[in-house]
Amino acid sequence: MASLVGSRVERKEDKRFLTGKGRYTADINLANQTYAIFVRSPHARASIKKLNIDKALKSSGVVSILTGKEIADDKIGGLIAGWAIRSEDGTEMKCPGNPPLAKDNVNFVGDPVAVVIAESLAEAKEAAEKVEVDYKVLKAVTSTADAMNGDTIHEGIDKNLCFDWLLGDRQKVKEAFDKADKVISIDIINNRLIPNAMEPRACVADYNAASEEITLYTTSQNPHLSRLIMSAFGNVAPEHKLRVVAPDVGGGFGSKINVYNEDIVCSWAAKKINRAIKWVAERSESFLTDIHGRDHVTHAELAVTKDGKFLGFKNETIANLGAYARVFGTVTPTYLFGPCATGVYEIPAAYTNVKAVYTNTAPVDAYRGAGRPEATYTIERLVEKASMELGIDKTELRIKNFPTAFPFKQTLVHTVDSGDYVAGMEKAKQMADYKGFEARRKESEAKGKLRGIGVTSYFEACGIAPSAAVMSLGCGVGLWESAEVRFNPTGQVTVYTGSHSHGQSHQTTFAQIAADELGVPIENIDIVHGDTDKGTFGMGTYGSRSLAVGGIAIVNACKKIVEKGKRVTAKMLEANPEDVEFKDGEFIVSKSNKKKTIGEVAFACYLPGVRDEMKSPLPEGDEPGLKETSFYDPSNFSFPAGTHIAEVEIDPETGHVKLEKYTACDDFGRIINPMVVEGQVHGGLAQGIGQALYENAEYDETGQLMTGSYMDYTMPRADNFPEFNIGYTCTHATTNPLGVKGCGEAGAIAAPPTVMNAVIDALGGQEVTMPATAEKVWKACKNLKKSNAKAA
């Protein structure tokens, strides 16, 4: 039987999506359901003086209106930060309360203050207009860089500072800098982004008075984690009385990790009114209230010798948390950022200091790459600048500082098990025709255009897992993953996974893995996820962890099935279990022609007896049935890496940047389905290039979101991209049995510095902030003309 792992298997999930039969949360309608509209603060910072619902209550079709007072009276808990981070001085981080409905203060535009529940959506909207809120408007804090000098947003949190965190050794870094021939320094802004999954958030909550159970259908990347948080911290219902279902989910990119206000409010309210409640975000609500990403202001320095060896690295960053710290809000700018900021290089001394600040903007949390794009942008912009200042070729300078052996003990935290960064660089250069660039630059110049080339070498720590490691760093839960493999008596297999697919193709790739492990045709394998009443438990999908953690749990559960199958076969065929081998779905007694198929073994496990004989196929100690579970907790993160190369052409007359070529050469370890991996790379690149050239979330000084719709926030479109040139080097991970590493975030991590390095190269080294819009680039072109004229 040919192995399915490594094959371009077409997706099992596609037919339903292509024929309009997907079932997303907004497609769900329950009998006798009501509709919710949230009344949201129009101010970035205000205290609520008075909230009057009298008029709204009299509006047609209104079922109930609930406010911050009722939710507080019912002792429903608020939203939480999932990671506890300590400051350099040892003090714990400072987090404000974040009630699901604000009672006394609002802290960003969109902060909900009340929910209106009515018989129809139109009636709910009309009544919501009649809720009167008297606000005392206060001065908003919106700037990341100046947040520590602004008014105190949350009582008791001085300087709006959540924590002042340090990773690394300042003294060692000082000593390294003292020895340096040259110090390269850079000031950069990692622009704020809005994830913009195409499916707006939604939820449908239902209460069953007979079983006293709440069911919440919601757009989540991790339904079990949502249930845990809503139960343990939200006090919505005990876990066994709360079912969370995340059906088809239309993209997440990190924005659907969090439990949101609406999930808690609708679940709580459904029980209160004893009816189902449906809420679907309008896109403008998504812009205002989905978590945002990035938003760092960084000063970084690299100490080098004159022949280009890196000696030391320092990174001083202010990270914007927005109004509240949410699930991955505090880890994203710390442990997902700091360790990766030294990049793929041997740097003897390094530190990263992060001051995380509150502002009156939407909460900032994990968005595709989460911390690692910011880290990679910092080091790779710095390295590119070093290559310009030292006059050393940008690829040679990188190679000179790559680790020479693996495992590679990275400067700050990680031990990278495997990789070959030089091979990745060489292959990328070949794919991109790096040698031919100067000729292409001349061709562009002949047309009056400026051409630049940019390089990035990255690694990232993903497969976010090892429980002991993450919990030691402050994570509130262990990040293992579970799988359950159930054989039916007639031979089909259902695999329950705690990972969640919202585009990642688990229904196919996980089935490929199980098919290979069990020797069962892929058509007979179903992958089930996204329902807390079905799978045992799961930590969900983010941080490129589905395959490297969830996939391995499936492998391990399958291996347990095979072990039991060997014992049963031995009993059935009167052989020693040690003599039974398993291959391609058959249990074979070695050196004999005796064998049983896995289907026969499954059947025997469920029907363990024979007519007219007192005989069981089950060995002593084995129970009937064929079902195994695995809770897999890896020993390490996984470390994808690669080199990307971009070429841009700039029209100095208009400032328009055209991305001419984009080459990505990645090492994801073993690849399960090349077609799916290509798709993940393409999508990540589009988001990364979007950050570099198009996307930017902007608030004005009063805290109004200036980019609150697709008319203002530039989403990349089909005509913004060239055809991507992608390739791989594959060094297998040594820390898991499949040798896999993860591929979901690579594009979003590597593309921003790759593209910006190319833009800045074309502009003769002039710094431009992301996104490199035509206006900014046009101004830089004018400066370039001036300085060229002066030089002449």
Add this chain to the structure above:
Amino acid sequence: MGKISLEVNGRKVEKEASDNTLLSTFLREHLQLTGTHIGCDTSQCGACVVNVDGNSLKSCTALAADVNGSKVTTIEGLETNGKMHPMQEAFKKLHGLQCGFCTPGMVMSAVDLLQKNKKPSDTEIRDWLEGNICRCTGYQNIVAAVKEAATKM
């Protein structure tokens, strides 16, 4: 309220709807054709594209009453006798979709392109799909799928 009569996916339908009902809402809420998706509120994303009397249309830009009497095809109506349309097949073969949310609008828009331009170039495909936003695929496999479908239609 008024009576809306349409031929949707070859079937005559007649429903009462308030005058301000958008075609997208009418399809989703009145006919339970939830394959047509709503991804924005500014007619930018294209997830709601359907075909009305031979042309693709963002169904959130039209009132149901405005297209009264029209022939409408939605993503649910593209199959013939349980066999997927060549565009649907091509999207599947070339991984032109991931989360599936933008897909119905993307496919409906692409089908209309090939009705109007049988052999579009890469640039023409990318220009045509400018009104359909996809956040997952980076568009490359969508472009490839449209080209593939062009060889089969």
